[in-house]
């Protein structure tokens with residue numbers, strides 16, 4: 576299939592979002608917008624970095640690449656509306672597998688009534704999928720990492736470490752329980768859009784999505800808000816079947832595993848009841864996992880973990896790094 580018939584094959588013939596003026600078919604897309612804030616983000620997925628032929632089928636590559644981006648919209652409290660897809664495709668990729676990637680993207684996108692309004696297609700050495708998402712929030716209701724205050728409650732949605740466990744099962748031969756549950760958590764994450772958008776009546780709530788482990792995402796909040804964050808080891812939510820792994824694996828995966836696309840956030844104590852209500856209404860598992868504190872050293876904003884013996888220690892910033900850290904010894 577040539578580039579043009581490929582584009583034709585992925586083009587939507589109707590659009591769900593009424594604001595579309597021009598979708599696929601010109602030099603760029605156009606949508607019209609009164610009185611709302613527009614939120615946009617892009618994340619890229621590369622073969623053998625974010626997925627491998629052994630960990631994901633083409634359908635999953637599509638599903639997950641859109642899901643991870645929708646998760647960034649959720650972390651902003653935004654309602655998803657559009658996506659654009661830039662693909663680098665090896666000449667060896669069979670067309671029916673490309674089709675499957677788009678089916679996966681469409682499956683995730685249609686959960687949130689999103690329209691595909693553009694993209695780009697080129698050939699290259701490895702498969703790379705770059706998705707740009709666009710969403711809306713009511714004016715001044717986008718959620719930032721920088722709005723935490725001391726005494727806020729720290730919370731997390733869902734169960735952490737499952738995606739890392741799924742990756743382990745897909746790449747390390749062995750006998751495991753609940754394999755399908757963990758595969759799905761790795762390959763078909765479901766971002767917490769309903770919960771995040773449900774919080775839109777709150778004046779102040781801080782959100783960040785967990786693409787790279789709660790330790791790193793909490794550190795981003797601490798830094799942006801100029802506060803310390805204290806997490807309680809025993810409160811970090813894990814699923815029952817994660818219990819089949821060693822305590823060391825559970826600890827590493829729930830804190831540093833990443834790719835769960837859950838949310839971590841903070842909210843003033845007086846709004847905690849409301850947050851719990853929205854979690855219930857949106858079927859979102861929700862756990863209080865810590866507290867925000869004033870930074871001990873001005874200029875240093877850290878995350879601490881309190882263990883079951885009430886021992887508090889700094890939590891390392893450890894996750895997946897794409898570029899080598901020049902300051903770190905190998």
Ligand SMILES: Nc1ncnc2c1ncn2[C@@H]1O[C@H](COP(=O)(O)OP(=O)(O)OP(=O)(O)O)[C@@H](O)[C@H]1O
Pocket residue numbers: 617618647786787
């Ligand atoms: N190459 C780049 N050029 C311009 N801005 C960038 C680039 N890379 C990241 N950013 C910006 O840096 C900020 C943080 O991006 P980052 O990718 O770390 O967030 P994230 O998407 O939440 O994390 P993850 O990529 O792990 O899901 C965002 O504002 C993003 O737009």
Ligand SMILES: Cc1ncc(C[n+]2csc(CCOP(=O)(O)O)c2C)c(N)n1
Pocket residue numbers: 618619623624625626627630742786787832833834895
């Ligand atoms: C084949 C394969 N190898 C390794 C991993 C693990 N992995 C890749 S990127 C990432 C963090 C988030 O990245 P980003 O910052 O780009 O969102 C993690 C934990 C995987 N999923 N598949």
Ligand SMILES: [Mg+2]
Pocket residue numbers: 617618
């Ligand atoms: Mg990113």
Ligand SMILES: [Mg+2]
Pocket residue numbers: 646647650783784785786
């Ligand atoms: Mg994010």
Ligand SMILES: [Mg+2]
Pocket residue numbers: 618643644647786
């Ligand atoms: Mg992201």
